[in-house]
Amino acid sequence: GDSVTQMEGPVTLSEEAFLTINCTYTATGYPSLFWYVQYPGEGLQLLLKATKADDKGSNKGFEATYRKETTSFHLEKGSVQVSDSAVYFCALTPDILTGGGNKLTFGTGTQLKVEL
């Protein structure tokens, strides 16, 4: 079945540092890819998405590029802030052409801590 693998956390960075959170996936065809963020005490919020190969999703300074050849969707931000401290989840929904439904399959989540 489909799966998502994320780098283990927690990741601790100083403010203004560069962030990369690795995400790779296993799925048939061309799934849609997502990053969700969970701030302390809150639910899951969509951060960005990409629905086809080579698409770049971006939001709030975060970016991720859909790489079919490496089955990856790594999250990056050039300069993190303390307010970015949260848990980040990579996720996918199946390629609609495979008839695999539209449930989200999540990675384990990566906790990010940004310090002054």
Place this chain on the structure above:
Amino acid sequence: EPEVTQTPSHQVTQMGQEVILRCVPISNHLYFYWYRQILGQKVEFLVSFYNNEISEKSEIFDDQFSVERPDGSNFTLKIRSTKLEDSAMYFCASRDGTVSNQPQHFGDGTRLSIL
């Protein structure tokens, strides 16, 4: 911006009791979902619901669980005869569905504690 709302935020229940978790999806959305996250583990899909019936369910979603859309706004998850291992955060989500590849929007979750 419209959002998915879930109640209660925290539910404490004795083992063996029934519990109903409530969700109000975004009003024009057509697809509804329940997920759960056991503490320290990944978010897991439970069930999806469309056109007043279950469209997909996971192995977790056995006869102990049921979902219902009792009226035009609420979407509920019922857990019968709760067990200790049902303790988790339960998330409701909804999706537009009129356009392909639209993302799911999540509520803030209900933390279910079984004693």
